[in-house]
Amino acid sequence: xxxxxxxxxxxxxxxxxxxxxxxxxxxxxxxxxxxxxxxxxxxxxxxxxxxxxxxxxxxxxxxxxxxxxxxxxxxxxxxxxxxxxxxxxxxxxxxxxxxxxxxxxxxxxxxxxxxxxxxxxxxxxxxxxxxxxxxxxxxxxxxxxxxxxxxxxxxxxxxxxxxxxxxxxxxxxxxxxxxxxxxxxxxxxxxxxxxxxxxxxxxxxxxxxxxxxxxxxxxxxxxxxxxxxxxxxxxxxxxxxxxxxxxxxxxxxxxxxxxxxxxxxxxxxxxxxxxxxxxxxxxxxxxxxxxxxxxxxxxxxxxxxxxxxxxxxxxxxxxxxx
Numbered sequence: 001x002x003x004x005x006x007x008x009x010x011x012x013x014x015x016x017x018x019x020x021x022x023x024x025x026x027x028x029x030x031x032x033x034x035x036x037x038x039x040x041x042x043x044x045x046x047x048x049x050x051x052x053x054x055x056x057x058x059x060x061x062x063x064x065x066x067x068x069x070x071x072x073x074x075x076x077x078x079x080x081x082x083x084x085x086x087x088x089x090x091x092x093x094x095x096x097x098x099x100x101x102x103x104x105x106x107x108x109x110x111x112x113x114x115x116x117x118x119x120x121x122x123x124x125x126x127x128x129x130x131x132x133x134x135x136x137x138x139x140x141x142x143x144x145x146x147x148x149x150x151x152x153x154x155x156x157x158x159x160x161x162x163x164x165x166x167x168x169x170x171x172x173x174x175x176x177x178x179x180x181x182x183x184x185x186x187x188x189x190x191x192x193x194x195x196x197x198x199x200x201x202x203x204x205x206x207x208x209x210x211x212x213x214x215x216x217x218x219x220x221x222x223x224x225x226x227x228x229x230x231x232x233x234x235x236x237x238x239x240x241x242x243x244x245x246x247x248x249x250x251x252x253x254x255x256x257x258x259x260x261x262x263x264x265x266x267x268x269x270x271x272x273x274x275x276x277x278x279x280x281x282x283x284x285x286x287x288x289x290x291x292x293x294x295x296x297x298x299x300x301x302x303x304x305x306x307x308x309x310x311x312x313x314x315x316x317x318x319x320x321x322x
Contacts, residue, residue: 002043002044003042003043003044003079003080003134003135003140004043004044004046004077004078004079005043005044005045005046005078005079005080005081005082005131005134005135006045006046006047006048006069006070006073006074006078006080006081006082007029007032007033007045007046007047007048007081007082007083007084008029008047008048008050008066008069008070008073008081008082008083008084009028009029009030009032009047009048009049009050009052009083009084010050010051010052010053010055010058010062010066010083010084010085010086011025011051011052011053011054011055011084011085011086012025012054012055012084012085012086012087012090012111012112013025013054013086013087013111013112013113013114013115013123014027014032014084014085014086014110014111014112014115014116014123014126014127015027015028015029015032015052015084015116016054016115016116017115017116017117018115018117018118019117023054023115024054025052025053025054025086026052027116028047028049028052029047029048029049029084030047030049032084032123032127033045033047033127035116035124036124036127036128038128039127039128039131042128042131042132042135043079043131043134043135045131046078048069048073050062050065050066050069051065051066053086054086054088055085055086055087055088055089055090055093055111056086056088056089058085058086058089058092058093060096060203060204060306061203063092063093063096063097064096064100064201064202064203066083066093066097067096067097067100067101067201068201070083070097070101070103070107071101071102071103071201074103074105075103078105079105079134079135079140080105080106080107080108080134080135080139080140081105081106081107081108081134082107082108082109082110082127082130082131082134083097083107083108083109083110084109084110084111084127085109085110085111086111087111087112087113087149087161087169087170088161089299090109090111090147090161090170091147091156091159091160091161091170091297091299091300092299092300092303093109094107094109094145094146094147094156094159095145095156095157095300095303096303096307097145097156098144098145098156098157098194098195098197099195099197099198099199099303099304099307100197100199100200100201100307101145101197101201102197103143104143105140105143106133106134106136106139106140106142106143106144106145106146106192107134107144107145107146108130108133108134108139108145108146108147108148108153109130109145109146109147109148109156110126110127110129110130110147110148110149111123111126111149112126113165113166113167113169114167122150122167125151126148126149126150129148129149129151129153129181130148132181132186133146133148133153133179133186136186138186138188138192139153139192142191142192142193142194143193143194144156144192144193144194144195145194146178146192147159147170149168149169149170150167150168150169150170151180151181151182152168152170152177152179152180152181153177153178153179153180153181153186153192154170154171154172154177154178155172155175155178155192155194156194156195157194157195157296157300158172158173158174158175158295159171159172160172160173160268160297162268171268173268173269174269174270174295175190176189176190177189178190178191178192179192198314198317199307199308199311199314200311202310202311203310204303204306204307204309204310205310206231206232206305206306206309206310207229207230207231207232208230208231208232208233208234208302208305208306208309209225209230209232209233209234210233210234210236210298210299210302211225211233211234211235211236211247212236212266212298213235213236213237213238213242213243213244213247213266213280214238214244215244216244217243217244217246217247218244218246218247219246219247219249219250221247221250222235222247222250222251222253222254223250223253225254225259226250226253226254226257226259230259231259231260231306231309232259232260232261232262232305232306232309233251233254233259233260233261233262234261234262234263234264234293234298234301234302234305235247235251235261235262235263235264235285235290236263236264236265236266236298237263237264237265237266237272237280237282238265238266238267239265239267240265240270240271240272240273240274240275240276240282241263241264241265241272241273241274241282241285241292241293242276242278242280242281242282242285243263243280243285244280245278245279245280246279246280247280248278248279248280248281248284248285249279249280251263251285251288251290252285252288252289252290255288255289255290260291260305260309260316261285261289261290261291262290262291262292262293262301262305262319263282263285263290263291263292263293264293264296264297264298264301266298269295270295271292271294271295272292272293272294272295273292274286274292291316291319291320292319292320293318293319294318294319294320296318301318301319304316304318304319305319
């Protein structure tokens, strides 16, 4: 039985050319599909152009537009959705959709590290992998949001971009990929499936700022954020979720001023834990009400906190109190 898929195009390197003053997205989603005739062997395709921009210019409004179009496509009968997207913020967009699109069909993001006008562009192969993923029976039954790239399929919750230019840029440091594409088909490493979508697909209006810790960082970044009226702070800490003493003191003051603080780790793998004492230690932060983001990156924790703060009574399910 032929699968019916919707491709939502947003721009990115996969749609860019190098003409003029720097690479910019100029290739439409329809042109991307037409450039790879073998795609028609795997599914019936319809295409929508949602936006046309590099992913470093994606914002919450554009990502929510993609989420709404993805949900509408599936409610209209599509068996799955493929989103072509730039790699810079692909992980963030995929994560946001995983939290707001409550449909039981797969949504698969893909893109490229090389433009169509470069030698050996990877976009066509990645696009075919994404189409195969969205049309696959096992992914179709499980649903969820994924990134299909360089013959691997990663879950939106766990995946990160880890290299600026290599083709295998997406990795899931702790869990590994959900599946790999082989000549014989998909080889599954674990059961596919997404998170529970618990937020409404509305544009978050909460101002959440990411503040990184590093050797010798003063309290000024947090103080400035609180003075500017931010709604929440993600403190991107070191190791298990620690910060400088000055940042720790400022985080406590922010909590006391009514600004929620969530701590993440700049490490690619592992989870945050309240272990160390001292003014910036995780256990001290925990005792003063700072929450921990587990294995979420700072970028994904920012999305989670912005969604929660923007919706009345939304739960902070991803943020442990210890």
